[in-house]
Amino acid sequence: MSTTLLLIQTLNGLQFGVMLFLMAAGLTLVFGIMNLVNLAHGSLYMMGAYFAAAATAWTGNPLLGILFAIPATLLLGVVVEFITLRTLYQRDHLDQVLCTFGLILFFNELARVLWGSAAIPMAIPEALTGFVTIIPGLIYPKWRLAIILVGLLVALLLYLLISHTRLGMLIRAGASNRPMVGALGVNISLLFTLVFGLGAALAGLAGAMVAPLLSVEPGMGDPILILTFVVIVIGGIGSIRGAFIASLLVGLIDTVGRSFLPALLRELFQTQSANTIGAALASMLIYILMAAVLFFRPRGLFPPKGR
Amino acid sequence: MKKHLSMLAGGVAAAAFAAGAAQAESVKIGYMATFSGPPGVLGEHNRDGFQLGIEHLGGTLGDLDVEIIEADDQLKPDVGKQIIDRYLQSDRVDFVVGIIFSNVMMAVYEDVVGSETFLISTNAGPSPIAGESCSEYFFSTSWQNDQLHGAAGLQAVNDGVESAFLIAPNYQAGRDAMAGFKREFEGHGTIAGEILTQINQPDYSAEIAQIAAAGADAVFIFLPGGMGVNFVKQYASSGIDLPLYSGSTVDGTTLPAIGEEMMGGYSSPNFWAPDMDTPVNQRFMADFEERFGYIPSVYAAQGYDAAALIDSAIRAVDGDLSNKEGMRDAMRQADFESIRGDFQFGNNHFPVQDWYAGEVVSDDQGRATIALGDMVAEDFQDAYHQDCAMQW
Numbered sequence: 001m002s003t004t005l006l007l008i009q010t011l012n013g014l015q016f017g018v019m020l021f022l023m024a025a026g027l028t029l030v031f032g033i034m035n036l037v038n039l040a041h042g043s044l045y046m047m048g049a050y051f052a053a054a055a056t057a058w059t060g061n062p063l064l065g066i067l068f069a070i071p072a073t074l075l076l077g078v079v080v081e082f083i084t085l086r087t088l089y090q091r092d093h094l095d096q097v098l099c100t101f102g103l104i105l106f107f108n109e110l111a112r113v114l115w116g117s118a119a120i121p122m123a124i125p126e127a128l129t130g131f132v133t134i135i136p137g138l139i140y141p142k143w144r145l146a147i148i149l150v151g152l153l154v155a156l157l158l159y160l161l162i163s164h165t166r167l168g169m170l171i172r173a174g175a176s177n178r179p180m181v182g183a184l185g186v187n188i189s190l191l192f193t194l195v196f197g198l199g200a201a202l203a204g205l206a207g208a209m210v211a212p213l214l215s216v217e218p219g220m221g222d223p224i225l226i227l228t229f230v231v232i233v234i235g236g237i238g239s240i241r242g243a244f245i246a247s248l249l250v251g252l253i254d255t256v257g258r259s260f261l262p263a264l265l266r267e268l269f270q271t272q273s274a275n276t277i278g279a280a281l282a283s284m285l286i287y288i289l290m291a292a293v294l295f296f297r298p299r300g301l302f303p304p305k306g307r
Numbered sequence: 308m309k310k311h312l313s314m315l316a317g318g319v320a321a322a323a324f325a326a327g328a329a330q331a332e333s334v335k336i337g338y339m340a341t342f343s344g345p346p347g348v349l350g351e352h353n354r355d356g357f358q359l360g361i362e363h364l365g366g367t368l369g370d371l372d373v374e375i376i377e378a379d380d381q382l383k384p385d386v387g388k389q390i391i392d393r394y395l396q397s398d399r400v401d402f403v404v405g406i407i408f409s410n411v412m413m414a415v416y417e418d419v420v421g422s423e424t425f426l427i428s429t430n431a432g433p434s435p436i437a438g439e440s441c442s443e444y445f446f447s448t449s450w451q452n453d454q455l456h457g458a459a460g461l462q463a464v465n466d467g468v469e470s471a472f473l474i475a476p477n478y479q480a481g482r483d484a485m486a487g488f489k490r491e492f493e494g495h496g497t498i499a500g501e502i503l504t505q506i507n508q509p510d511y512s513a514e515i516a517q518i519a520a521a522g523a524d525a526v527f528i529f530l531p532g533g534m535g536v537n538f539v540k541q542y543a544s545s546g547i548d549l550p551l552y553s554g555s556t557v558d559g560t561t562l563p564a565i566g567e568e569m570m571g572g573y574s575s576p577n578f579w580a581p582d583m584d585t586p587v588n589q590r591f592m593a594d595f596e597e598r599f600g601y602i603p604s605v606y607a608a609q610g611y612d613a614a615a616l617i618d619s620a621i622r623a624v625d626g627d628l629s630n631k632e633g634m635r636d637a638m639r640q641a642d643f644e645s646i647r648g649d650f651q652f653g654n655n656h657f658p659v660q661d662w663y664a665g666e667v668v669s670d671d672q673g674r675a676t677i678a679l680g681d682m683v684a685e686d687f688q689d690a691y692h693q694d695c696a697m698q699w
Binding site: 002004005008009012013015016112116117118119120121123124129130131139141143144210212213214215216217218219220223224255256258259262275276279280283 | 344345347348351477482501502503504505507508509510512513514516517519520532533534535536537540541544545546560561563564565566567
């Protein structure tokens, strides 16, 4: 295996991880602070992609489309929180799962009604099409590089928000001890709406940025949702730092495993079935990682303090 | 047992009266396809094509009124089985039509043909049905699954491809696709590498990087539906410009999403394309978009021909739906104006037809569509027909 290939796969893993982080950050906050299991997080991601694609078709400019998708998903998140989720905070997780699963079905069907069941197109912003040569012999798509940069930027902003602002302090306090924050006179329901809206906007951003790379179709959020849950469980529920590290870990292990494990098995066994087994094993890697992390640290790598 | 008795009684009654007396007034059709989930678009195209086929025959089949009982199998074999039970036991349909996916087909196949009801597949064509489990009650207006990939293999051979890189999802149809491509390609060229991916994988960056490293001069993919859209979009922005050969991936259902990226490239090979020069097809194309508001895909064409096939069968027996032998013999002749032009049925009742490369072009309104390219295989027959004991 050449170094170039390894470098490219590392970048690919990084890009995948950063995308997962955008999803996981919102989900882990909602889960950690509001104690709400939100299965519909993938639907917000899907709606972000649809908003971006629809606004792009409208304006003819993908960049405007993506910029439109972020406030649109934020608004959608706030509306969903206000209408359906508010009544569920005091209920147990099973009720929340039932309701948010219903939301998945609702949004998938809504997308089908509004945009049809076939995938719809979405282009890469003009200035970011094509590729850059990072080092001689290593070319990489500009758009994927842009996703990495935006993701890292968002991570930095989130870090500043959580660690250095009053809102962040409340969020951290909420993750550690919810009833106490309420008892201190903080408007918990406003905080919850803000957190949910923030999570929705991040999911929308993730969806909008991958829309030029992925099939924008009903149900596109479902596969990513499972991975996002894996990430927040590994990272520790409620921890942004945990979500960041776990995202990159999952992204890198999944990508590098997928590309090198089958080849490695072929070297070792030299049989036809090495391909099939390698592929199956590669797709299990992150779950093996999750099981291992949970065995040694049952609350994840970076659980919030004081619970 | 009760069922057999009543069937026997029906037979006796039919024999007792004159042939004309048994003539039915309407034909009952159970149309089952997948309408839910991302693959639901295949079912929609197929159903719309079938419906237009009936409309073009004056809203009748063989001059009988048509009663269609439509159902969604949800791509779940158990759901499909329940629907088929209802079709056979309580609705007592004369024909079962449709079925997009092979796993659903395999779950219901024995029940339908075992009850001596005609099963017209408008898409699924798994190998057992083409081979040892073939039945005189089954007809296909599409193709045997492997043929798509075989045709792609032949296309690569014709183009002088020397080494190919193969990507398919890690499940039965994916492994079959690779085998189908290799069957025609190996011996003419070598396989530079092959990757089995997860089903419904969103990101293919890792696989695309491996293509670049493998030194192949062409890529073959079998990534139906959203998977193919994901792959093509990412491939187009990857900086690799090796020709892309595919099966069931770049077709009329995915082109609205990837037309820009594939412009000037190959579509998946097929036996039909929107610009096919047959009188039936011109009428089909003229009416379809006006009626349904989108460019039809090959799945619509397959549905369309099913209506004509059934029409020819009922016509041959003058509407006597109990004359199954007569209808079977009529269908074997493929004696109707097919949307694809002339074709025959093989001994296993799968079409023996010409396959063409397709090219992605823009139509007069600037939308992506498929134009018929070079013929890659003339009278192409599936690889399993020798295993079918049926001869006629």
